[in-house]
Amino acid sequence: MKLEKLVGERFKERPADCTIDSHALMIRGGYIKQVTAGIFSSFPIMKRITHKIENIVREEMDAIDGQEVVFPVVMPASLWQESGRYESVGKELMRFTDRNDTPLVLGMTHEEAAVHMVREYGNSYTKYPFMIYQIQTKLRDEARPRAGLIRVREFTMKDGYSYHTSQEDLDMYYEVCHKAYERIYARLGLPQVISVESDSGMMGGKVSHEFMFLTPVGEDTIITCRDCDYRANLEAAVALIKNKAPNTLEPLQKVHTPNTKTIEDVCAYLKLPIENSCKAVIYQKTNGEYVVLFIRGDCDANETKIANHIGEEIHVATITQASGLVAGFLGPIDINNAQILFDNSLKNSGNLCCGANEIDYHYTGFNIERDFGEVEYHDFSKATEGGICPSCSQPSLAISRGIEVGNIFQLGEKYTRSMEMKYIDENGKANYPVMGCYGFGVGRTAASVCEAYHDDYGPIWPMAIAPWQVHLCCVKSQDEETKIYAEKLYEQLKAQGIEVIYDDRPVSPGVMFSDADLLGVPIRIIASPRNMKEGSSEIVTRDKSIKDMVKHEDVVPYIQRLIGELMAI
Numbered sequence: 001m002k003l004e005k006l007v008g009e010r011f012k013e014r015p016a017d018c019t020i021d022s023h024a025l026m027i028r029g030g031y032i033k034q035v036t037a038g039i040f041s042s043f044p045i046m047k048r049i050t051h052k053i054e055n056i057v058r059e060e061m062d063a064i065d066g067q068e069v070v071f072p073v074v075m076p077a078s079l080w081q082e083s084g085r086y087e088s089v090g091k092e093l094m095r096f097t098d099r100n101d102t103p104l105v106l107g108m109t110h111e112e113a114a115v116h117m118v119r120e121y122g123n124s125y126t127k128y129p130f131m132i133y134q135i136q137t138k139l140r141d142e143a144r145p146r147a148g149l150i151r152v153r154e155f156t157m158k159d160g161y162s163y164h165t166s167q168e169d170l171d172m173y174y175e176v177c178h179k180a181y182e183r184i185y186a187r188l189g190l191p192q193v194i195s196v197e198s199d200s201g202m203m204g205g206k207v208s209h210e211f212m213f214l215t216p217v218g219e220d221t222i223i224t225c226r227d228c229d230y231r232a233n234l235e236a237a238v239a240l241i242k243n244k245a246p247n248t249l250e251p252l253q254k255v256h257t258p259n260t261k262t263i264e265d266v267c268a269y270l271k272l273p274i275e276n277s278c279k280a281v282i283y284q285k286t287n288g289e290y291v292v293l294f295i296r297g298d299c300d301a302n303e304t305k306i307a308n309h310i311g312e313e314i315h316v317a318t319i320t321q322a323s324g325l326v327a328g329f330l331g332p333i334d335i336n337n338a339q340i341l342f343d344n345s346l347k348n349s350g351n352l353c354c355g356a357n358e359i360d361y362h363y364t365g366f367n368i369e370r371d372f373g374e375v376e377y378h379d380f381s382k383a384t385e386g387g388i389c390p391s392c393s394q395p396s397l398a399i400s401r402g403i404e405v406g407n408i409f410q411l412g413e414k415y416t417r418s419m420e421m422k423y424i425d426e427n428g429k430a431n432y433p434v435m436g437c438y439g440f441g442v443g444r445t446a447a448s449v450c451e452a453y454h455d456d457y458g459p460i461w462p463m464a465i466a467p468w469q470v471h472l473c474c475v476k477s478q479d480e481e482t483k484i485y486a487e488k489l490y491e492q493l494k495a496q497g498i499e500v501i502y503d504d505r506p507v508s509p510g511v512m513f514s515d516a517d518l519l520g521v522p523i524r525i526i527a528s529p530r531n532m533k534e535g536s537s538e539i540v541t542r543d544k545s546i547k548d549m550v551k552h553e554d555v556v557p558y559i560q561r562l563i564g565e566l567m568a569i
Helices: 021-028 044-063 077-083 111-118 167-187 263-270 303-310 414-418 442-452 480-495 509-519 529-533 552-567
Strands: 032-036 039-042 066-068 074-076 094-097 103-106 130-139 154-164 193-197 207-214 220-225 231-233 253-256 278-285 290-296 314-316 338-343 352-358 361-366 397-412 434-441 470-474 500-503 523-527 536-541 547-551
Touching: 021 032, 021 442, 039 044, 044 066, 044 130, 044 154, 044 167, 044 442, 074 077, 077 103, 077 111, 077 414, 111 130, 111 154, 111 414, 111 434, 130 434, 154 167, 154 442, 167 193, 167 207, 167 397, 167 434, 193 220, 193 397, 207 220, 207 442, 253 352, 263 352, 263 361, 278 303, 278 352, 290 303, 303 314, 303 338, 397 414, 397 442, 414 434, 434 442, 470 480, 470 509, 480 500, 480 523, 480 529, 480 552, 500 509, 523 529, 523 552, 529 536, 536 552, 547 552
Parallel strands: 066 130, 193 231, 290 338, 470 500, 470 523
Antiparallel strands: 032 039, 074 103, 094 103, 130 154, 154 434, 193 207, 207 397, 220 231, 220 397, 253 361, 278 290, 278 314, 352 361, 397 434, 523 536, 536 547
């Protein structure tokens, strides 16, 4: 098409409210326009890019026997009540009523709709296994949308659901889908995406992986090992902390520690290393009940692990006088009115300082088994830089930042059981099928590609998803000879099935090339009066890796060959 007809404006100034480069470039380049916080319209350029991403996803899902369907955006609340998520999911789920006062929800994910669709179809073991998927707009009422398409409220997502008659069959298909995702990201030109173990969250299930695009601007924390292939989201990463039990146990003593409410103040006052302290972290359940975690003083609590352990949501506690808890001086001895948890970081420890449950007093010489009793230790802390890897046991953990661009889950029977989906096996017995779930963020992936490949002037789109393959610039289009040649070349390229955007506007070369940089098309052909004198066109790749003068008669075959080479990268 001709650039002069392209809907959308391009401009030089970086918008003040854009915190990351991909957001700024997509606004400047006329890709997206914000409608309200976390909700965007897509201009034709963005639509062309996401259409190509979706087609790659379709090809890979179809290749593993996925069948595309469409679920409704609006669902009756009764479906979510069947699964139990209508009450358990928070404000992210948009709830409303229609004119008949029927409770409805807007789909933020579609497990319930997927089970509803095949509940009757999947009544016999002969129908299994099968996988259905859709690519559709969803809405999640995100509390803090930011960074353009990275964290939004309305988004396009591919979500797939597989159904199996055994855990073993699900395990096999889960691995097949995992490899399909790896192929998708390879085809998109995103080698920076890695698979990490993750927490299943509200989705349910015991096995899950997130596909993370590693970037300093990411909002997720990723734990990787420098010595092996261990990788996990911070929420799911195992924290291993080893203590050497003291040779001699000191007596338990109550010590006056005035005005020392933080663990750092206490340790400084008592002249103890922070590793010799037991600190309390206080939470509350939704019903107001207190949960107190005791953890080594130099460790941080992982709230996701705590919530998963107790089986319900928690939040940082509000300590009242009626609670009976002494904020800043809380310890395990004689504590009341709370569920008590102990972190693995305290195992094999001794001679600790801890709160005495009395203002301005702490204990020293505290030994958990001697002074409190036998306890169960669990992993409630965050993995740290330089921490011990749970896979290879080396102190080689590293922290990175990432953006989640996909996720896969083994849901098990969570939804089929709650929604009473059953099949009859070969022995005539009724069973619940086990499910897998496979999500892929289309817009977020496009933004991640832009984040990975750009310079100060604009995106550098990989050939596989670029809005066009070739950008033809007719410099000084007022020159009749140049214009005639450029028009002819434009028609030749289109006749060969090459996607080309043609700029013949009567603007300066600076404006023309600035717009071309913002469009980020991989190959640029420059026709100009100066090049016409040599009977050649200048061909430049957007990443500046190739810059050639090519005779007019060789331009089309040269472009065809170059497109093939760039598609293979």
